[in-house]
Amino acid sequence: MRRFVLIAVPYLWLLALFLVPFLIVLKISLSDVALARPPYMPQLDLTQGLDGLLTFFSDLDFENFVFLSTDSLYWQAYLSSLQIAVVSTLLTLCVGYPIAYGMARAPREWRPTLLMLVILPFWTSFLIRVYSWMGILSTEGVLNQVLLFLGVIDTPLQIMNTKTAVYIGIVYTYLPFMILPIYSALEKLDESLLEAAEDLGCSRMEAFWLITWPLSRNGIIAGCFLVFIPAIGEFVIPSLLGGSDTLMIGKVLWEEFFSNRDWPVASAVAVILLLILIIPIVLFQRNEQKQREAEG
Amino acid sequence: MKTPLLSFTATLALLATAAQAQEVRVYNWSDYIDESLLEKFESETGIDLIYDVFDSNEVLETKMLAGSSGYDVVVPTGSFLQRQIMAGAFQKLDKSKLPNLENMWDVIEERTAQYDPDNEYSVNYMWGTTGIGVNVNKVKEVLGEDAPIDSLDLIFDPANMEKLAACGVYFLDAPVEVIPAVLKYIGEDPDSKDPEVIAKTEPVLMAVRPYISKFHSSEYINALANGDICVAFGWSGDVLQARDRAAEADNGVEVAYNAPKEGALMWFDQMAIPVDAPNPDAAHTFLNFIMDPENMAAASNYVYYANGNEASQEFLNEDVIEDTAIYPDAETLENLYTFTPYDQRLNRDVTRLWTKVKSGA
Numbered sequence: 307m308r309r310f311v312l313i314a315v316p317y318l319w320l321l322a323l324f325l326v327p328f329l330i331v332l333k334i335s336l337s338d339v340a341l342a343r344p345p346y347m348p349q350l351d352l353t354q355g356l357d358g359l360l361t362f363f364s365d366l367d368f369e370n371f372v373f374l375s376t377d378s379l380y381w382q383a384y385l386s387s388l389q390i391a392v393v394s395t396l397l398t399l400c401v402g403y404p405i406a407y408g409m410a411r412a413p414r415e416w417r418p419t420l421l422m423l424v425i426l427p428f429w430t431s432f433l434i435r436v437y438s439w440m441g442i443l444s445t446e447g448v449l450n451q452v453l454l455f456l457g458v459i460d461t462p463l464q465i466m467n468t469k470t471a472v473y474i475g476i477v478y479t480y481l482p483f484m485i486l487p488i489y490s491a492l493e494k495l496d497e498s499l500l501e502a503a504e505d506l507g508c509s510r511m512e513a514f515w516l517i518t519w520p521l522s523r524n525g526i527i528a529g530c531f532l533v534f535i536p537a538i539g540e541f542v543i544p545s546l547l548g549g550s551d552t553l554m555i556g557k558v559l560w561e562e563f564f565s566n567r568d569w570p571v572a573s574a575v576a577v578i579l580l581l582i583l584i585i586p587i588v589l590f591q592r593n594e595q596k597q598r599e600a601e602g
Numbered sequence: 603m604k605t606p607l608l609s610f611t612a613t614l615a616l617l618a619t620a621a622q623a624q625e626v627r628v629y630n631w632s633d634y635i636d637e638s639l640l641e642k643f644e645s646e647t648g649i650d651l652i653y654d655v656f657d658s659n660e661v662l663e664t665k666m667l668a669g670s671s672g673y674d675v676v677v678p679t680g681s682f683l684q685r686q687i688m689a690g691a692f693q694k695l696d697k698s699k700l701p702n703l704e705n706m707w708d709v710i711e712e713r714t715a716q717y718d719p720d721n722e723y724s725v726n727y728m729w730g731t732t733g734i735g736v737n738v739n740k741v742k743e744v745l746g747e748d749a750p751i752d753s754l755d756l757i758f759d760p761a762n763m764e765k766l767a768a769c770g771v772y773f774l775d776a777p778v779e780v781i782p783a784v785l786k787y788i789g790e791d792p793d794s795k796d797p798e799v800i801a802k803t804e805p806v807l808m809a810v811r812p813y814i815s816k817f818h819s820s821e822y823i824n825a826l827a828n829g830d831i832c833v834a835f836g837w838s839g840d841v842l843q844a845r846d847r848a849a850e851a852d853n854g855v856e857v858a859y860n861a862p863k864e865g866a867l868m869w870f871d872q873m874a875i876p877v878d879a880p881n882p883d884a885a886h887t888f889l890n891f892i893m894d895p896e897n898m899a900a901a902s903n904y905v906y907y908a909n910g911n912e913a914s915q916e917f918l919n920e921d922v923i924e925d926t927a928i929y930p931d932a933e934t935l936e937n938l939y940t941f942t943p944y945d946q947r948l949n950r951d952v953t954r955l956w957t958k959v960k961s962g963a
Contacts, residue, residue: 339946341689345667379957445770446830467816550817550960558957564660565777565953567667567946 328580335573336366339566346569370574380558380575384582387555390469390544391537394476398533399526401477402484406525407518409485410492421489424482436475436546443471443547467549475543480536484529491525492518524597531590539579555579625650626884629665629673631871632657632820633843634728636904643891649884657820658776666691670878674885677727680717680870681778681943692723692874699886700725702893710910713940714870724872725889726910728839728902731866731930731938732779735822735841738856740769740832752860754787757835760809767813770831775817777956779867780807780835782941786865792939797951807959817960823847829855837869838927839907846906859927861934868938870910902928 337346348365351358374380409420427435442448443466450462465471495518503513541556548554555575562572632655644651654673656662659682665671666678666686678686686692697703703725710726718724736751744765750756757763763771773780782792784803794800815831822834826844828851834841838859845857873892875885891897899917902909906922908929915923922928930938944952 341685341946343667343669343689343691345689377954379954444825444830446828550811550814551962553961561953561957564658564664565956566950567660567663568950 331573331576333366334569335370335571335577336368337570338365338369339568339570344569345567370571371578373571374574374578380555380578383553383555383558384578386553387538387540388582390472390476390552390554391534391540394473394480394537395530395534397473398477398480398484399530402481402529403488403522403526405481406485406488406492406522409489410495417493424485424489428482432479433542436479436543439471439475439478439547440466443474466547469548469552471547471549472544472552475547476533476537476540479543480533483532487528487532488522488525491522495521524593527593528590531586531593535583535586535590538583624648624881624884625652626675626881626888627652627654627673628675628888629654629656629662629671630675630677630727631655633823633840634677634871634901634905634907636900639892639897639900642897643888647884647887647891649887651888666876671876672880673876674879674881675873675875675888677871677873680714680872681941683724683872683874684717685943686874687718687723691877693877693879693882694722695725695875695889696882696886699883700890700893702890705893705895705898705911705913707910707912709912710870713868714872714910716940716942717870718872724874725893727871727873727892728905728907728909729868729870730838730907730928731861731868732774732783732835732837733841733859733861733866735826735834735836735844735857735859737769737826737829737832738858739854740829741766744769744832751858752863754783754862754864757833758784758787758806758810760813763810763813766833767815769833770815770825771813771833771835772822772825772831773814773817773835774822774837775819775960777952778941778944779837779869781952781955782867782939783835783862786862786939792865792867793941795944795948797948800948800952800955804955804958807955811959811962826857827851827855829853839905842906842925842927861927861930861938863937865937865939866934868940 334346337348339345340347348362350362354361405424409417409424412420440447444450445462445464445466447466449465450459453459454462465474499517499521500513503517504510508516539556540554541560544552544554544557545560559572559575559579562568562575566572626649628651630653634655635653640651640653643649659679662676662678663682663686665673666676667689669691683692706725710729711721714724714726715721734751734754734756736749736756738751741749741751741756745756745762750762755762756766757771757773781800781803784806785792785794785799788802788806790799790802819836820840822831822836823840823844824847825831826834826841827847829848834844838861841857841859845859848855848857873889875882875889879885892901893911895911895913896917898909898911898914902914903919903922906925906928908922926934943949
């Protein structure tokens with residue numbers, strides 16, 4: 307009985323906060339747009355009893371999903387989001403790994419402080435941090451002023467409102483999510499393995515690729531998923547730092563919802579995004595489970 | 603289990619304040635009021651004022667259509683107001699609670715009645731034009747002394763835009779502002795609802811889109827004032843605020859606003875009360891407070907937009923009432939046009955066109 311209660315809690319949580327909202331979104335995605343409050347039809351009318359329920363279900367259809375497949379905009383937006391998410395995940399890995407490595411190699415008494423420094427940015431609102439990047443990257447911004455002053459460049463760099471700015475924003479924002487799992491994998495690494503490798507004639511580089519890298523793999527995978535999954539649906543960073551030609555599914559969704567007032571199509575876009583995300587999420591879960599089994 | 607406890611105490615706190623004092627929640631455009639008026643309202647009426655801001659009609663509309671926004675007063679633009687009235691989002695005003703209605707200006711009321719017949723649901727807050735803001739020196743540097751800063755040629759002629767691209771051009775991220783202007787530029791009816799006519803705007807916009815650095819509906823105020831950009835297609839008062847900020851900062855940036863000589867879009871931001879407003883009484887009190895001539899004048903003096911309140915005109919600063927960029931002369935007024943909403947189908951086509959213009963996809 308106790309066991310049942312213990313399991314029921316997370317499942318109820320999932321049911322209430324994931325499944326129910328998802329079903330609502332799914333229902334809206336099968337409806338039609340209308341000039342009303344809320345702006346879609348049919349509305350479930352329970353006062354009509356079973357008949358109301360039947361007409362309600364017979365009015366639902368997959369029209370909006372068909373519509374999505376007829377306009378290339380949506381595919382382009384999904385692909386472009388995937389590309390931006392993949393590139394920024396790789397960039398975050400390149401920046402995050404050395405930092406995590408350095409932290410794991412730092413003297414033991416420094417590590418809590420270093421860990422603190424990684425988490426520290428979270429104390430400031432995410433929005434404010436992204437906004438301050440606008441101040442840094444704009445043509446009259448800090449970065450350009452300094453570079454111009456030093457004579458490195460003659461004309462201001464156009465970084466703001468480009469994809470580069472989006473990459474910078476995503477890498478900066480999600481860096482801690484990459485560093486922390488890699489750090490926790492590296493910290494557990496048994497250093498005597500490295501000593502043994504070097505004793506047996508490995509160079510330090512070889513020892514890194516043969517021992518450190520494979521043993522931190524779980525951390526890398528976890529970090530990559532933690533960056534990749536939110537980056538795909540990212541809305542705030544591309545809309546603040548990106549240019550008008552930065553096509554991302556988060557922005558398309560916003561347009562559908564706000565500019566077109568078309569909640570049904572917006573919901574259809576969201577349902578497909580979720581289906582796309584389910585694959586990496588399932589892979590991530592598997593990886594976690596394997597790791598747990600290996601440790602257990 | 604902290605959250606339920608927290609929200610429980612929060613609810614208690616809310617209930618407690620509700621019992622003590624009335625509260626009115628206002629949702630208005632960003633940078634759109636003299637904030638001292640908010641304090642004045644609280645001290646005069648004893649009603650707590652909660653003031654939130656937005657920067658796009660679309661965001662407001664979504665909240666209105668979703669319902670239960672919690673706001674008592676909102677400020678949509680005319681064409682959006684009209685659609686939201688049709689969707690049943692607003693309640694009729696109780697004019698007996700609005701004695702200051704007598705101060706309103708019939709010239710404006712006649713025009714707003716095309717969105718809200720008999721002005722049953724709304725009162726005018728501000729009105730203005732959509733036009734061209736420039737950093738005078740930079741534009742002249744690029745295009746020469748006779749740069750067409752008062753003409754749509756400046757922003758829709760690719761030859762001009764190509765040269766301006768280097769110093770930065772922002773457009774409003776609002777198809778209902780830009781597309782009528784393009785129609786005017788190519789000599790069509792700006793309020794056209796014919797899909798084929800509207801489709802003619804696409805090549806014009808596609809030709810200049812490579813030179814537009816950003817589509818955004820509020821950032822251009824700061825960007826113009828800082829000298830980050832040299833041209834913005836934006837709202838009159840916003841550009842004039844940029845002019846003022848630049849003058850205050852004394853950074854050598856000189857900003858000017860012109861309503862295009864070809865004709866400019868005239869818009870009206872209307873105060874209305876959502877149908878499910880928690881406190882409609884306080885909402886009426888707020889509307890009546892705003893329609894007080896001195897208060898309305900204070901708001902206009904601060905935001906550089908004209909208002910629909912005739913009695914307020916004697917309290918306006920000279921640099922507001924005498925600036926034809928704010929209160930156009932009779933001749934310009936003649937040249938202004940208005941815009942009514944698209945239906946759902948056309949709206950989708952227009953948004954799709956807009957996405958194409960913005961992203962190239």
